[in-house]
Amino acid sequence: MPFTAEQFGILAEKTLHFLLILKKDGKIITCNNRCEMLFPFKADEIKGKYITDYIIDADVKIFKDSIATLSDQNAILSKSLSFATEKEGVLALKFNLTYHNDLIYAAGIDTTEEYKEHRALITLSKLTKTGAWYYNPKNKEMFWSRGCYLIKDLDPDTPMTREKGASFYPEKSRKNVENYLDNLIKYKEPYEYTEKIVTAKGNEKWIKVVAQPVIYKNEVIYVNGTIADVTDRHNYIEKLKYNEETKHLALKGIQSGLFDHLIEKNEVFYSIDFKKMLGLPLDQDFVPEEVFREMIHPDDVEAALKRHLENLNKEGNHYYNFYRLKNQAGEYRHYEVHGFRRKDNNGNTTRMIGNLIDVHQKKLNEKTIAESKNRLQAIVNNGFAYTVLLDIEGRILMTDKESLKIIKRDSKIDPTKTESFFIDVMPLNFKNSFAHSFNEALKGNSIKKEVERINHNGNSQWLESKYAPVFDNEYKINSILVSFHDITEQKLAEQAIKEAHIKEQELSNLKSNILSNFSHEIRTPLNGILTISNLLLNNEPLEDQGQLLNYLEESKDRLLDTMNKLSNFSEIDAIHANLTFEELDVNYLVETSFIEYKHMAEAKDLDYTIELDEACPQTKIDKNLFRLALNNIIHNAIKYTSKGSVDISIDSKSLEKYIYIYVKDSGIGIDKKNFEKIFDPLVQESVGISRKYEGTGVGLSLSKRYIEILGGKIKLKSKLGIGTKFAIIIPKCL
Amino acid sequence: MNILYVEDNKINAMVMDKMLSRTDSKVTIAENGSQALKVVKDKNLDLILVDINLGLNQMDGCELLQRFRKLDILNNIPVFAVTAYAMPGDEQRFINIGFDKYFSKPVNFDKLLSVISSIKGKENKTS
Numbered sequence: 001m002p003f004t005a006e007q008f009g010i011l012a013e014k015t016l017h018f019l020l021i022l023k024k025d026g027k028i029i030t031c032n033n034r035c036e037m038l039f040p041f042k043a044d045e046i047k048g049k050y051i052t053d054y055i056i057d058a059d060v061k062i063f064k065d066s067i068a069t070l071s072d073q074n075a076i077l078s079k080s081l082s083f084a085t086e087k088e089g090v091l092a093l094k095f096n097l098t099y100h101n102d103l104i105y106a107a108g109i110d111t112t113e114e115y116k117e118h119r120a121l122i123t124l125s126k127l128t129k130t131g132a133w134y135y136n137p138k139n140k141e142m143f144w145s146r147g148c149y150l151i152k153d154l155d156p157d158t159p160m161t162r163e164k165g166a167s168f169y170p171e172k173s174r175k176n177v178e179n180y181l182d183n184l185i186k187y188k189e190p191y192e193y194t195e196k197i198v199t200a201k202g203n204e205k206w207i208k209v210v211a212q213p214v215i216y217k218n219e220v221i222y223v224n225g226t227i228a229d230v231t232d233r234h235n236y237i238e239k240l241k242y243n244e245e246t247k248h249l250a251l252k253g254i255q256s257g258l259f260d261h262l263i264e265k266n267e268v269f270y271s272i273d274f275k276k277m278l279g280l281p282l283d284q285d286f287v288p289e290e291v292f293r294e295m296i297h298p299d300d301v302e303a304a305l306k307r308h309l310e311n312l313n314k315e316g317n318h319y320y321n322f323y324r325l326k327n328q329a330g331e332y333r334h335y336e337v338h339g340f341r342r343k344d345n346n347g348n349t350t351r352m353i354g355n356l357i358d359v360h361q362k363k364l365n366e367k368t369i370a371e372s373k374n375r376l377q378a379i380v381n382n383g384f385a386y387t388v389l390l391d392i393e394g395r396i397l398m399t400d401k402e403s404l405k406i407i408k409r410d411s412k413i414d415p416t417k418t419e420s421f422f423i424d425v426m427p428l429n430f431k432n433s434f435a436h437s438f439n440e441a442l443k444g445n446s447i448k449k450e451v452e453r454i455n456h457n458g459n460s461q462w463l464e465s466k467y468a469p470v471f472d473n474e475y476k477i478n479s480i481l482v483s484f485h486d487i488t489e490q491k492l493a494e495q496a497i498k499e500a501h502i503k504e505q506e507l508s509n510l511k512s513n514i515l516s517n518f519s520h521e522i523r524t525p526l527n528g529i530l531t532i533s534n535l536l537l538n539n540e541p542l543e544d545q546g547q548l549l550n551y552l553e554e555s556k557d558r559l560l561d562t563m564n565k566l567s568n569f570s571e572i573d574a575i576h577a578n579l580t581f582e583e584l585d586v587n588y589l590v591e592t593s594f595i596e597y598k599h600m601a602e603a604k605d606l607d608y609t610i611e612l613d614e615a616c617p618q619t620k621i622d623k624n625l626f627r628l629a630l631n632n633i634i635h636n637a638i639k640y641t642s643k644g645s646v647d648i649s650i651d652s653k654s655l656e657k658y659i660y661i662y663v664k665d666s667g668i669g670i671d672k673k674n675f676e677k678i679f680d681p682l683v684q685e686s687v688g689i690s691r692k693y694e695g696t697g698v699g700l701s702l703s704k705r706y707i708e709i710l711g712g713k714i715k716l717k718s719k720l721g722i723g724t725k726f727a728i729i730i731p732k733c734l
Numbered sequence: 735m736n737i738l739y740v741e742d743n744k745i746n747a748m749v750m751d752k753m754l755s756r757t758d759s760k761v762t763i764a765e766n767g768s769q770a771l772k773v774v775k776d777k778n779l780d781l782i783l784v785d786i787n788l789g790l791n792q793m794d795g796c797e798l799l800q801r802f803r804k805l806d807i808l809n810n811i812p813v814f815a816v817t818a819y820a821m822p823g824d825e826q827r828f829i830n831i832g833f834d835k836y837f838s839k840p841v842n843f844d845k846l847l848s849v850i851s852s853i854k855g856k857e858n859k860t861s
Contacts, residue, residue, distance in 0.1 A: 033826070253830075512821070518821065519819075519821055520817075520818040520820075523840065524743055524839060525745075526839070526840050527746050527818065527840040528743070528749055529840075531746070531749040531750070531753060531841065531843070532749055535749060535753060538756075548749070548752075549748060557747055625801060649740070701762035
């Protein structure tokens, strides 16, 4: 039963539908009252108004195009149109357009809420590069939102099927992707995956696909899902991964025990070399910390762990630890760890990259070196000799205790605290001998030399010095061991014997020479006398006898002359024949004499000093005669000085070929008139041969004579009551 | 018999000459080594007597002997040392150097003359 016109009218006003009758050009014929929401006029003012004047511009074309397709054969059409209203804003209506007798009957419902949501979703999907899709397994319908098309660079009008959708995946992943969907339909479990696609324009993109089933009566009736373009994120992650891999590759490549400890994950990455050292499987990148800990020597674990925790909590980024680890041969070796710690915002160490170094050999070497050093020290401290170990430049590396004491006392330098050259802490008269021997030792020769020094008590000390080069493993000299053995007693005994022997020999030679000469000188005239007497006794003709008597007289005179000579025979002539000239160190010579009279000067409380010459001049001289001469002068200086000073000095610089030795006193002085007298040779006449080696009291004249014999001179300056200055001038060895 | 006596002391040379002249010998005196070396070339000698000390800075008797020994003409001619060096060991020293006989001064003429006459005897036998 059809509606009556009245019934229909009521229905038209009561419905939620917006009802309009339009001409094909959009002219509104009539509408229900609800349509007043759409237009800025009343329903009864509708005449002559066109719908196209009130819908948004984008919909005008849609409306016109849709209307044009309507015909008797194609009479019904669905379209959404949005109205820009004054009161309600934009209202979106979905219309059912029916064409009948050249009129269009339009019935629309308000879909504004859905429309808004839809627009927002579209905007969101655009912004997040996300698309939505659904799939109906029953009728195989596949729907893609615009976002899906955008991601695939595809025209949104392209009809979509499941096969078409799958075609964007590369062949090898396509099967997997299809399986995901099939499994979802079968097992009703949601899924998500990230895969690579190639878009319609041929671009490679990474997409993340999420799918969720909608179940009705325990059957999947359709599938909802989203597709998101995650290319940027994927590339970023890949890049990170790549960097990480590069780093690990780099770590693997370095031939050293490198590790990367991710503390939060409790994973340690080890380089190949690291694994080789410890015998870890090479194909395993990460080893849990506990496993590693088990490899540490049981005795070291506790301390190592303690250090480890301290390290993690301390300031800065450095990490240092050491322990023994079991290597692949099952032996424990010493290792050191040097690392760099990375911290998070709270200052907790999250990661550590470091180097594990096998220091076993180093440890052993350290031990060996320490042992060798002890051994060396034992050798050095052997108690017999003074021993000093020098580097090749002459710096003191090590000394025995006794030498150290002497060096400290004499030079006020402590070689254990200050870097010192041996030559700087030794007595002046050692230096020449040292420099020469040291250089010889540097050439690889072992040198043995005897040296004499004056010790702090003023006594002469003889040392046998030995210089032994010390070679390293490559037969290079790396140090010189110098030792001094005290041979004073032996030397003094030797010297005493030698001197006694020489003295005896000299005296004996002298005696026999004198005897021989006198015998000759007596026998010669005696020969004449006896022969003449023989001739006279044996009938010599008378005429020759007078002559013979004259000869007799002459021979008698000569004999007498010889006897006179004998009484005048002087010691000096004998000395000449008995001199031994040798090259000597003047500093040493003078210092020896100086020391000899020290006690005498000290007893008189005199200021008694010596100033040696740093050039260490040498002279060629008879030691004994020179000492006699010098000793006389020093002895006299002290003897005639009751207070003040006696100063001895050596000067080799003022004259090119001679050396001055000055003995200056503040004694009574000598009157100029007596200058000659003190050197009067007559004084010498009274001195007998036997006094040659007696040191004192022989008089200055002898000193003068001796020095002259040695090729030198003595000069004198003096003022009565002020003092005297003797200058001994001796030739210099150049 | 020709005898050369090398002696720097004139008195000793003179008295030796007188002594030897008594034995039928002809004595030539040389005062020093160089004179002696000239004489030995000119004269046909039977005996040479040499003093050792021939004065300061002069060739001594020992050196002169060495020179003589190099001369062929003096082969087999005896050379005696006549010297005032008469300390123990001196005789041996001079004999070792090469002197045929050693006579110390003052000269023992009994001994010297007997040696000379024995040389003369030998010569007479051989000639």
